[in-house]
Amino acid sequence: MSKSLDYENLNENVKECQYAVRGELYLRASELQKEGKKIIFTNVGNPHALGQKPLTFPRQVVALCQAPFLLDDPNVGLFFPADAIAKVKHYISLTSGGLGAYSDSRGLPGIRKEVAEFIERRDGYPSDPELIFLTGGASIGVMQILQSIIRGAHDGILVPVPQYPLYSATISLLGGSLVPYFLEETANWGLDIGNLRQSVAQARSQGITVRAMVIINPGNPTGQCLSEANLKEILNFCYQNNVVLLGDEVYQQNIYQDERPFISARKVLMDMGPPISKEVELVSFHTVSKGYWGECGQRGGYFEMTNISPRTVEEIYKISSIALSPNVPAQIFMGLMVNPPKPGDISYDQYNRESKGILESLRKRAHIMTDGFNSCRNVVCNFTEGAMYSFPQIRLPPKAIEAAKNAGKVPDVFYCLKLLEATGISTVPGSGFGQKEGVFHLRTTILPAEEDMPAIMDSFKKFNDEFMEQYEDYRGYSRM
Amino acid sequence: MSKSLDYENLNENVKECQYAVRGELYLRASELQKEGKKIIFTNVGNPHALGQKPLTFPRQVVALCQAPFLLDDPNVGLFFPADAIAKVKHYISLTSGGLGAYSDSRGLPGIRKEVAEFIERRDGYPSDPELIFLTGGASIGVMQILQSIIRGAHDGILVPVPQYPLYSATISLLGGSLVPYFLEETANWGLDIGNLRQSVAQARSQGITVRAMVIINPGNPTGQCLSEANLKEILNFCYQNNVVLLGDEVYQQNIYQDERPFISARKVLMDMGPPISKEVELVSFHTVSKGYWGECGQRGGYFEMTNISPRTVEEIYKISSIALSPNVPAQIFMGLMVNPPKPGDISYDQYNRESKGILESLRKRAHIMTDGFNSCRNVVCNFTEGAMYSFPQIRLPPKAIEAAKNAGKVPDVFYCLKLLEATGISTVPGSGFGQKEGVFHLRTTILPAEEDMPAIMDSFKKFNDEFMEQYEDYRGYSRM
Known part of the structure; x- marks a missing residue:
């Protein structure tokens, strides 16, 4: 007899729902990471996981809210600026x-x-x-x-x-x-x-x-x-x-x-x-x-x-x-x-410098990434006006689609898995988000550190162009 | 035409679900608090809201995890013991x-x-x-x-x-x-x-x-x-x-x-x-x-x-x-x-003293509360062996049940509302948890501070015994 919580007895809606951001690609990336491969997790918009530093002021405030007994310490001002302390008391x-x-x-x-x-x-x-x-x-x-x-x-x-x-x-x-x-x-x-x-x-x-x-x-x-x-x-x-x-x-x-x-x-x-x-x-x-x-x-x-x-x-x-x-x-x-620090507050300059620095870097990274994708064979990509993702279209050659079919994979999943294995770049196939029939994409965040970005895009281009060559050549070859 | 999110168009399951812990009694208590009445919120097991202090060691660790930049400060040891710092690095x-x-x-x-x-x-x-x-x-x-x-x-x-x-x-x-x-x-x-x-x-x-x-x-x-x-x-x-x-x-x-x-x-x-x-x-x-x-x-x-x-x-x-x-x-x-501090760790004694202090006080409060309820007219209460609640049975006289009916209230809701208005003690009526037909209870936490407990129980007893007198007397009177 099947048990109460066996798969076949679960709520059908639970079984039917799909969540690609942490789906097959993410699970495979986690496995590879366990095996010692360096993975660049760009599957999810998780900036701190890719090295973005937290803003100092809010962390000071929440840290001190967690340890309010420090407020009684005469040395608290050594560690926390006065405006952070005031916010702690307020919250x-x-x-x-x-x-x-x-x-x-x-x-x-x-x-x-x-x-x-x-x-x-x-x-x-x-x-x-x-x-x-x-x-x-x-x-x-x-x-x-x-x-x-x-x-x-x-x-x-x-x-x-x-x-x-x-x-x-x-x-x-x-x-x-x-x-x-x-x-x-x-x-x-x-x-x-x-x-x-x-x-x-x-x-x-x-x-x-x-x-x-x-x-x-x-x-x-x-x-x-x-x-x-x-x-x-x-x-x-x-x-x-x-x-x-x-x-x-x-x-x-x-x-x-x-x-x-x-x-x-x-x-x-x-x-x-x-x-x-x-x-x-x-x-x-x-x-x-x-x-x-x-x-x-x-x-x-x-x-x-x-x-x-x-x-x-x-x-x-x-x-x-x-x-x-x-x-x-x-x-x-x-x-x-x-309700962040205001001009004139002790922490304003630092807060402003940090937040502007992050935004400006993201803007640069959006450009590096879009340009990088558009330099690749069979890849076209709209510019990222906002958010933190790039969603290039990958024009897969028919033979790549066929190879995916033979491997029992959706074509963009096939491509993204190959990308992952070759480069460690963990993306999400476009099919996880929905796309028009016969059109393929992937999603990547624009979050890798600015200094790492050129190397990542080079590594992507190398993989992609070889992939395209392989499946286009193969098609050419098979035509003979 | 009714709108998409109008009440009549909502998911019926949403409308049907009941959550008494934050139900009518809680809402009324919140109103009274806004009007300036002192409310003793014993409707929910929320120890810190009733003055319980957090354990120091875990708060030190999480505070410093929120502000990891403090780890670079040579003075960090002034505020945080070495075992807390080690835990921060670990986590x-x-x-x-x-x-x-x-x-x-x-x-x-x-x-x-x-x-x-x-x-x-x-x-x-x-x-x-x-x-x-x-x-x-x-x-x-x-x-x-x-x-x-x-x-x-x-x-x-x-x-x-x-x-x-x-x-x-x-x-x-x-x-x-x-x-x-x-x-x-x-x-x-x-x-x-x-x-x-x-x-x-x-x-x-x-x-x-x-x-x-x-x-x-x-x-x-x-x-x-x-x-x-x-x-x-x-x-x-x-x-x-x-x-x-x-x-x-x-x-x-x-x-x-x-x-x-x-x-x-x-x-x-x-x-x-x-x-x-x-x-x-x-x-x-x-x-x-x-x-x-x-x-x-x-x-x-x-x-x-x-x-x-x-x-x-x-x-x-x-x-x-x-x-x-x-x-x-x-x-x-x-x-x-x-995985709390172990014997021999710098913070062990403090951690042990704080946690034992809380548990011993809760044990005392369980006794004060059970004894207090059992000293009241028409109230019987099992001892709290565990958890943080007391669930006395309130034997409501028929005339109280009738008065509740006339007020359009479930009898235990009627009683708990009167208790709230008279004393500021915010409890949850037994009907919110389910009880046998015709039997009435209320739930209160045992969390008010130990030193406040005798006064709270006196205030409860005064209200309860007067309530019972009122409705028993009335029944007596009407019999004549």
């Missing part, structure tokens, strides 16, 4: 017993207030702390909101393709339907509203109620920043179709082209005025894991709800309560992120 | 880039190894780190495991009544069926196997497949420790009925009676030998939030899987990956908890 006063006490399930009220003030400064419209929930990373928030929405397979969620697989995995897990809309690679991954309408029409013809739409802005894995005009079209679309917009804006500080700034969905919504600004339901997500912070391991995030009914907000509060509270240290990181 | 070497880098989704391998060694020391049987997953608190782990098990309303989970509402809420949220088994209040909340079999038979007659059984040991809210004999009966039952056992053992360090020690389900399982020791599927949960640590706000926990098929372990790994990784600082707390 401890906002907790209900220091970092070891559960907070309210929505997060500490005082920090939610700081987030609201940040949003107001950013967008020029007031924000209500009661509609901001702190979470243990943005992913958890996305999962909670999708859980509230999805009732079954007839509920559809519009998701960009290519997409970050958090969305496809969570929708599978919750038993909903993913309704794909394709981003246009030839238009630098822009969103075409006609295409969106078509996706909705098709889903409806299959009996699916489209209830929500996800945008990832700046894009993951695609790196584009949505224009104001595009955001307006999207919000109009949501209004006309009674669809809640989920705005994944975790890369809002990762912007590498001055002519294409980040604009929040909420600002555009408010700019549009009534009735749209009062009607369209919007949930926006942010995190401490990205930007120049990169504090992934701390697991801090928030979501902000706009035009969501109070009764629904209460229900979301209730389900947030089941896991009691998001972790408190990361809440303080969030407070510090939205 | 940072286990991360993949410090506390700011995502770990593997199962947690850092080095810390999972330390957990396995702890389990081996505790139980006398080896434990495999590959079967231990670190989580952001035990609740998250419970939710992941239940998610893997529950396929729909025909899947039943045996849950003790009274129970900690994490279980009922999660089962609702996942659309499964809770199959209650009653603990025997008159047998100090012991578990009667006959009763368990009856529950299963009844569920089966309703077409429910019973797939898992939850035990909470030591009990929450009931405070009992399961005996070895009882655990053997339970494991035999699981074997005969092909049921996976979920062992919530988060209070394993909170033991207040020497004659009734904590014994892990895993140790008893291994002691029983084959075939049972090789067959019964067991998942055991632990946390840094309880014990003498009480580091609730850090959100750290783990689960260990025994006799679970490798393919299922892979599936659970996959769904853990969707939210990327548990928070890293709490993983280090877990490492420190399972």
